Amino acid sequence: MRWQRGVVTEIVRRSPTVSSFFFKLPEFIPFTAGQHVSVRLTAPDGYRAQRSYSIASAPDTTGHIELAIERLEDGEVSPFFHEVVEVGDEIELSEPIGGHFIWRVEDAGPMLMIGGGSGVVPFVSMARQKALAGSSAPMLLLFSARTRRDLLYIEELEQLRARGDGFDMVATLTREEMPPAGISKGRLDAGMIAGSLARLPGKPKRIYICGSNPFVENAAQHAINAGVEPALIATERYGV
């Protein structure tokens, strides 16, 4: 594994629990939308902690990479990012990893992406890449979050939808009494999956599901019950 020291150039709060950390990399390594990188923290005595985070930025050649990191209360690495890391800090990053949960422009569509909470992050990278590449592939994002404040990247995603070039989005909030107009209320269920499948212009080539394990299990089961071939479903589950 190749490791390099990225410099934090910007920190942007995305929600009460998620912030984006932008890194300038000495050597930009091309990646594919949906991939993740590992960050490695080292204590003065050599103790190390390593965790993986999905890349939110689109594959490009500007030499920057954006990681959206959710603060886990009992975590070791994410609270460090939220409490200690500042612009100018150097953080060790791995080369991009993962050849399974990815979308390439030539993969086209229709694609259905189902994200729970910060599980939307790899889909942000995919949607950004699709727009940058001028791809008109049909791509529907089904986004479930707790409250309106947890709808990461919602304005940008709305703008991508407004382009009318194939990106579409359906959102639902699980802990919001009065969701904003156009956003559903309640947990992801069979009806929402069936509705999303019907909203695509054709049978999906692939279904991507990312989030906590219970979220992924539930969404995958509904998709299978709706007649989706299990082999078409790719999942990414938060480890801990």
Place this chain on the structure above:
Amino acid sequence: MATRGFVGRRGGPEGTTERLPPGQFLESGFPVLSAGPTPRIKTEEWSFTLKNGVRPVKRWNWAEFNALPQTKMTRDIHCVTTWSKFDTAWEGVMVDDILADAYIEPPADFTLAHSYDGYTTNVPTADLVGGRAMVALRYEGKPITPDHGGPARLLVPHLYFWKSAKWINGLQFTERDELGFWELRGYHRYGDPWREQRYTND
């Protein structure tokens, strides 16, 4: 070089440090990681096939497989995503006992494990025999739940846990070391946690 301001979480039970491979942390839960949906396999439809190359050597159904000698194995497990879990208690059929029941000696140096969902992972045959690996049928005294690989999963606890294939339905001996699902997607061909062999060139 140290990361500015990072100390890390310390402490934990006595002896924790010695049992944790480099870069790992102790996890009390049991996270679930898999590349696709969880297959639901009924035990009455389950079978396990031993193959030498393309040639099937022997096939067992659920009842036949459960009639093989059952062994208990309690081991620390280490996931490549950096969590480790201590003293996980499994019960199942040692690969040695599977081979004995098929009346064969290991015919090749490499083995590919196959699963119901199409997953594969490669393990040198020497790492599966000599009391080092089993096909586990029970975890902590109960049938293994589907999300953790039930009805049956491979258990190769001395390698990173992606080698312990969930939903296993066969072992195939191969002349060459043929890469499996994650091994073709950037992960190490062998995966020794103590040498931190996470990715292809580690």
